[in-house]
Amino acid sequence: MAGNEPSARPRAPHLQVYKWGPAMTVSILHRISGDGLAIVGACLFLWWLGALAAGPDAYAAFVACVWHDPDAGTFHQITNILGKIILVGLTWAFFQHLFSGLRHFVLDTGAGYELKTNKLWSIVVIAAGVFATAATWLYIFKEALNG
Amino acid sequence: MGNGTHLGKVRGLGSSGHGAQHWLQQRLTALGNILLVGFLFVSLIRLPLGDHAAVLRWASNPTVALALILMLVSVFWHLRLGLTVLIEDYVHGEATRLFAIVLLNFYAIGGGAYGIFAIVRIALAPLSVAPGGM
Numbered sequence: 001m002a003g004n005e006p007s008a009r010p011r012a013p014h015l016q017v018y019k020w021g022p023a024m025t026v027s028i029l030h031r032i033s034g035d036g037l038a039i040v041g042a043c044l045f046l047w048w049l050g051a052l053a054a055g056p057d058a059y060a061a062f063v064a065c066v067w068h069d070p071d072a073g074t075f076h077q078i079t080n081i082l083g084k085i086i087l088v089g090l091t092w093a094f095f096q097h098l099f100s101g102l103r104h105f106v107l108d109t110g111a112g113y114e115l116k117t118n119k120l121w122s123i124v125v126i127a128a129g130v131f132a133t134a135a136t137w138l139y140i141f142k143e144a145l146n147g
Numbered sequence: 148m149g150n151g152t153h154l155g156k157v158r159g160l161g162s163s164g165h166g167a168q169h170w171l172q173q174r175l176t177a178l179g180n181i182l183l184v185g186f187l188f189v190s191l192i193r194l195p196l197g198d199h200a201a202v203l204r205w206a207s208n209p210t211v212a213l214a215l216i217l218m219l220v221s222v223f224w225h226l227r228l229g230l231t232v233l234i235e236d237y238v239h240g241e242a243t244r245l246f247a248i249v250l251l252n253f254y255a256i257g258g259g260a261y262g263i264f265a266i267v268r269i270a271l272a273p274l275s276v277a278p279g280g281m
Contacts, residue, residue, distance in 0.1 A: 035233055038226035046262050049215075052202060053265040059199040067197070094188065101177055108174070139192070 022122035029126065030100040033093035041090045091136050096129035173228045179221035186214055203269060212270035216263050223259035227251060 018024070044066075051062035063069075066083035069076040103125050106112050112121055190211075195201050205211055230251050238244045 031233065034226075034229050038230055042222065042226060042258060046258055046265075049262050049265040052199070052206060053268045056199045059202075063197055094184070098181065098184075101181075105174070105177075136192070 022119050022126065026100055026103070026122040026125050029096055029129075030104075033097040033100070033129075036093045037090065037097060040086060041093065044086065044090070088133065088137060092129060092133040095132040095136075096126070099125045099128050099132075169228060169231075173225065176221045176225035176228070179217070180225055183214060183218035183221055187218060206266065206269045207272065209270065212266050215266050219259050219262040219266070223255045223262075227255035230255075 048062060048066075051058040064072075064076055065079050066087075068080055072080060103112070103121055106121075112118055190205065194205055206215065231248065234244060234247045234251060238247045
């Protein structure tokens with residue numbers, strides 16, 4: 001790439017020269033989870049809200065498509081599985097973005113930039129996101145099994 | 148694209164002088180999201196989501212309806228800021244970028260309005276009559 005730049009202005013080295021670390025991972029995960037929530041999460045929420053407002057039939061159609069259809073054809077069998085994958089993904093994105101956002105609030109105060117501290121809290125944020133997602137869905141399936 | 152050079156500023160591609168505002172609005176809506184999306188999350192976990200009548204009763208409660216409207220404002224404002232940065236980072240070319248920003252604004256304002264209107268319909272629907280389809 002060097003030499004082919006349209007401008008002679010100095011640029012940051014390309015990403016691949018850095019050794020990949022937890023802080024970089026948590027940074028890109030913040031963007032991925034945020035954009036996932038902003039596009040997939042917001043659209044799914046609006047669809048749900050619109051169906052709720054439109055009445056019992058529209059709401060039942062939403063539930064049959066996304067969650068469970070008692071007499072599912074092939075199409076709904078597929079969308080039911082996709083729906084659950086998307087919902088688990090959105091749960092993870094919610095927690096990841098929440099915990100990572102809280103980390104940003106701390107960083108905004110000027111704290112937590114020491115290398116070891118920064119690495120530690122980056123790892124904690126990623127682990128907490130996965131843990132909270134697992135805990136949420138264990139709770140949901142436990143409730144579903146109990147009635 | 149214009150790193151704040153004079154030419155870049157003239158073209159509107161460099162520092163527009165609104166960086167601090169963007170930053171502050173992102174933090175303020177983030178705080179709103181913590182409270183309001185947190186409320187939604189706990190509600191969704193506890194609600195019998197397959198039961199339309201029960202969910203409708205919950206959403207038509209004035210306090211819940213107000214919280215949901217505030218949440219939509221906070222969320223769609225926040226996502227507009229976040230997706231703007233995404234577009235600025237990854238979409239190159241003046242025309243394409245402008246088109247993407249316009250599309251994003253349609254999505255953010257239209258989506259927020261659609262959601263708020265749905266909640267108003269639910270909250271103001273007569274209790275005895277089930278809200279009709281639209």
